[in-house]
Amino acid sequence: MNIDIEKVRGLCDASRNQQIYVDDIIIEKGAINQLPDILQKKYGQYKNIAMVCDDNTYQAAGKKVEELVPGITTIKLDPNGLHADEHGVGAMEKAMEDHKDVDFLIACGSGTVHDITRYYAYNNHLQFLSIPTAASVDGFVSTVAAMTWHGFKKSFTAVSPCFVLADSEIFSKAPSRLTASGVGDLIGKFTSICDWKISHAVTGEYISMPVVEWEQDILKALIDNLDGIGSGDFEAYENLMYGLLLSGLAMQMIGNSRPASGAEHHCSHLWEMATINEPIDFYHGEKVGVGLCMVSAVYKKALAKIKSGNYTVKDHMDVETDFIKKYFKESLVDSILEENTPNIMADINGDLLKSKEAEIIAILEELPSSEQIIGWMNKVHAFTKITDLTLPESLRPLTLKLSPYVRQRLTFMRLLKFYDFYDEIIGE
Ligand SMILES: [Zn+2]
The missing domain is CATH 3.40.50.1970 (Rossmann fold)
Structure with missing residues (x-):
């Protein structure tokens, strides 16, 4: 292969x-x-x-x-x-x-x-x-x-x-935990692609449709092969490696990690910084997989709210400097603030978001539900809950609110800060 x-x-x-x-x-x-x-x-x-x-x-x-x-x-x-x-x-x-x-x-x-x-x-x-x-x-x-x-x-x-x-x-x-981690990293592309598409729709950020299509093919093949990975089938393993390497080539081609890293990776990066949690020692894909489950659940809740039409959006959203200073440890605050300069949402406003509503809905509709994703991940015994990473459930909302600031990259998780239902769907 x-x-x-x-x-x-x-x-x-x-x-x-x-x-x-x-x-x-x-x-x-x-x-x-x-x-x-x-x-x-x-x-x-x-x-x-x-x-x-x-x-x-x-x-x-x-x-x-x-x-x-x-x-x-x-x-x-x-x-x-x-x-x-x-x-x-x-x-x-x-x-x-x-x-x-x-x-x-x-x-x-x-x-x-x-x-x-x-x-x-x-x-x-x-x-x-x-x-x-x-x-x-x-x-x-x-x-x-x-x-x-x-x-x-x-x-x-x-x-x-x-x-x-x-x-x-x-x-x-290889130890099955490592393979499950590979599945977590790859299946995380569901939200990476979703974030890339929404950012493209809202800001006109460059997107490569051939790359998006090939990532969608990779995801489809991955889902089809999960039973085989669970039962130790050779070809299924080769298929997983094929998907992982192709995803890597997508990043190589685009010149950055945009095709393969969105809000789910930001959760992982935040935990690795050990700024709201004690240091944890888990594989990359284990953290990404848990991030995916959390992020996809929130995105689907947002979809329901947006579809209901019963919401308002702020006119602008500044970088939450005080929030960053409160939760990032002192040694990280300067670099996080630098990472967020300029504000990637400076040119976004409420009217713009409202005008893109139909496109955002269409993109979120394509995303599988978190229940579906968890069902797939269970086939290879991948981690799906924040507590699987020995982190308390109480860190879930803070992770989702703070993690968009770890990178200068627009995600739907970051855009959600504009919406009036933000706290309600993320939790306090
Ligand atoms: Zn990754």
């Missing part, structure tokens, strides 16, 4: 400088055995290769890479407390100190190993090949490294892998 990279490349809009940086992607059983051949034929100019993994992914695939590529340098990171943050990068930099001659990298692991590798690769002008060991996240082919830097969730310019070798024999054996 390979991705037709040339077809994807063909969808790029040259006038917008859209590009695909990956040479090729292979998703199949036993794909890892093609590694020596690929290295020799495509990247033969590189002589000193290092593989980055952790103790777990070394067992899952790293050992095999060592067998296939004799003489490779192995950088094994300690998986305990390993995150894509300044500590993870520090551990990698320290390990590389004795290997300054390395001219090509292989990331062998899940999302964290990839983000650390892509960050290091970018800063040291290296290329890297990706061997994902779990279908856990859609960021394998990302050009940005999603890092937590001194407590603040930040996206750094980094590099995409030049090649992805996804062996279903390897990633289908």
Whole structure:
């Protein structure tokens, strides 16, 4: 099940400088055995290769890479407390100190190993090949490294892998929690797309319809394959990986995470900042999945209110500076205020929102209900409740109100602040 990279490349809009940086992607059983051949034929100019993994992914695939590529340098990171943050990068930099001659990298692991590798690769002008060991996240082919830097969730310019070798024999054996996390990240596109479409309808923000259509196809295929993932079917796993990688390519093409990240991701980012909650240690897709369930429930309530026609909208909505200062910890307030300058809703007013009512209704109608989404997620035992993340239910309303400020990106969750039923549907 390979991705037709040339077809994807063909969808790029040259006038917008859209590009695909990956040479090729292979998703199949036993794909890892093609590694020596690929290295020799495509990247033969590189002589000193290092593989980055952790103790777990070394067992899952790293050992095999060592067998296939004799003489490779192995950088094994300690998986305990390993995150894509300044500590993870520090551990990698320290390990590389004795290997300054390395001219090509292989990331062998899940999302964290990839983000650390892509960050290091970018800063040291290296290329890297990706061997994902779990279908856990859609960021394998990302050009940005999603890092937590001194407590603040930040996206750094980094590099995409030049090649992805996804062996279903390897990633289908990953712990089921990682796979469920991949489902959470991918199914989260329901609200990401919804936010993108509504923002486009209201502000005229650029949207790529080919990308939206291909994401809708990915979601359909994902739903069709959930039973198979639940029962351990190989093809269903390959399909999940296919969807995750395609979603990553969508971001690569657009040049930012807009196609794959909306209000559901903002919930996740807020919790990661540990500003209204104690730090939690869950996988990216687990947090995104819970965010999706919360956000989709609110969007459907908003739909009912808007359809009733019985509502009013404010004429303008300022950034809630006092609210931000009250709930973000002091060390984050300045960067959050900076993130919200200028106010992304400065040019939006009540009349504009009213005039877009029919379009907003049509977009929200397409969104499945939260009950439907939860039913799908239950098939793979994915997290669906805020309490699954050990967070109290009482944090749900505050999460929904505060999280739109973590990014300079318009979502329907942010727009809802204009509506008079806002507090009623979100809860106090
Ligand atoms: Zn994500």
